[in-house]
Amino acid sequence: MFSKFKHHIAQRRKIAAVGFSLAGLMVAGSMRGWLEPLELGLLDQFFVLQSRSPTVNKRVLVVAIDERDIANVGQWPISDKTLSQLVRNIHEHEPASIGLDLYRNFLIEPGSEELIETFESIPNVIGAERVLEGGVASHKTLAELDRAASIDLVVDDDGRVRRGLLSVISPEGEVRRGLAATLALNYLSEQDIHLETVDGDTGGGALRLGKSTITRFERNDGGYVNADSGGYQVLMNYRDRYTQFESVSLTAVLNGELTDEMVHGRIVLVGSTAISLNDLFYTPTERDSLVAGVYVHAHLLSQLLGAALDGQPFLRTVPTYLEWLWVVCWIAISIVASRSGLYSASIKTHPPTWQLIVRLASLGIGLYGSGYCLFLAGWWLPTVLPLVSMFSTVGLGIAYRNQQLQNLAAYDELTQVANRRYFDQYLEQLLRTNKRLSLILCDVDSFKAFNDLYGHPAGDRCLHQVAQALKLAVRDADLVARYGGEEFVVVLPDTDEKIAASVAVRIQVQIRKLAIAHEGSAASPFVTLSGGYVSLPKGKLIMPQVLVGYADKALYEAKLSGRNRLLPSDWPASNDSVEYEVAA
DSSP states (O other): OHHHHHHHHHHHHHHHHHHHHHHHHHHHHHHTTTTHHHHHHHHHHHHHHHTTSOOOEEEEEEEEEOHHHHHHHTSSSOOHHHHHHHHHHHHTTOOSEEEEESOOOSOOSSOHHHHHHHHHHOTTEEEEEBOSTTOBOOOHHHHHTTOEEEOOOBOOTTSBOOEEEEEEEOTTSOEEEBHHHHHHHHHHHTTTOOEEEOTTOTTSOEEEETTEEEEOOOTTSTTOSSOOOOSEEEEOOOOSOGGGEEEEEHHHHHTTOOOHHHHTTSEEEEEEOOGGGTOEEEETTEEEEEEEHHHHHHHHHHHHHHHHHHOOOOOBOOOHHHHHHHHHHHHHHHHHHHHHHHTOGGGGTSOOHHHHHHHHHHHHHHHHHHHHHHHHTTBOOOOHHHHHHHHHHHHHHHHHHHHHHHHHHHBOTTTOSBOHHHHHHHHHHHHTTTOOEEEEEEEETTHHHHHHHHOHHHHHHHHHHHHHHHHHHSOTTOEEEEEETTEEEEEEETOOHHHHHHHHHHHHHHHHHHOOBOTTOSSOSBOOEEEEEEEEOTTEEOOHHHHHHHHHHHHHHHHHTTSSOEEEOOOSOOTTOOOEEOOO
């Protein structure tokens, strides 16, 4: 019983070791970026699920400039006079800030002097500049007043914006804040909320803003692999679609249709939504449609305000070692959950495939649900990696178990050699090839007396040792099988009688080396074998049972002549045989 217990433990350890090794390969593959698209795709699904509870953002108003607005104004870019009127019309209703997601790096008459005066007289206007990719300067007046901010965006390889830039570093090494960060900090400063460095963080990786802590994005955070982490980036947490932001058209603003209720105390973002201007991006919540850049800035702005004022967490990640621990835990759970199904007693005859599928599906749903719940709490842990590792590990376990079941069907459990069923199939197939072969049939002399004298456990050990000795005596291409009880059979493909005789000699040598005491044997003080062998010439066809009959007859002769010997059969067969020459 103890040996069987050790065997089961060894099997489970083997499966666990192979499973965790496979998981290690999955981790190594993920570190090379193989799973990054899948991880980001699953993150997008989480964003979509999260955005199904629509809300209206009361802190941000978007002034959208679409194709009809451009047609009504009659030009693009709009003139300085029109932009000045736009800003003044918004300012009349006392917004917290006005952010211009518009490039204005040169004068566009008429109204240039008027626009300069507007910028100088209205202190809460923030203009746009591009710092990266060649750069685009802001309006000269806003630059001199230090009221320009970067509108650069980080776009992933699949074209989606999942990270926001709080600040960027210019080619000259100057730190420039992003538009959303500038507007948010100006808004929060009025409520005496300021950006602070987290105590003990000297590297600038974490910042405290009101009720939340902002963690800087690193290149391998979450499902990313070697991503560009330049500037101060954060993982954006899209809580809703872009439609959460109230919007008004440029035409409506110029026509004086704004009200205090729409604008007072809110941050107003002005930007283009026109398709012709191509300031459009894919976001996780908009799977098949493009979103204007002004709404992307609105998302980041909303996230900053929500974090500082409402304690809404930024999307955070955990250290790499915790990600690995997360993966290993799910693999361990999958092994434990599938083990009872794989090793149930009934599986030997009727593998419960549906049970394994249900368990694996339940694990997958559990992992997905756990990942989503953590996501709702503000944590992003890789989900595809443990999911793939789990399915691979369980799949490997199923394949391994199937192989074990095939072995159970083909091998004798006690002696660990082929069983009678496999031998019959193998011999029948081999005879169809019409090639020469030899067959040895032997059994343990006086085995009943051995069992009576030493007990059945000792008899089982004896049979196992004999089987292993037979395997040592034969060649790699030969088959050793348990024929029944204490009888064994050896099939020697492509072997003539001379080679069969030499194998018989090696068998006797290996049996003598065992030196298993057998006081109840009349042939020897040790366990011995008696047997007979037969060789079938090439081109002869014969029924399997007839061939075995010749070997059995020789075995009978060996018993009569004193045991402890292997004798050849009296081939050619007698008249009742059914062998015949194969036609050329």
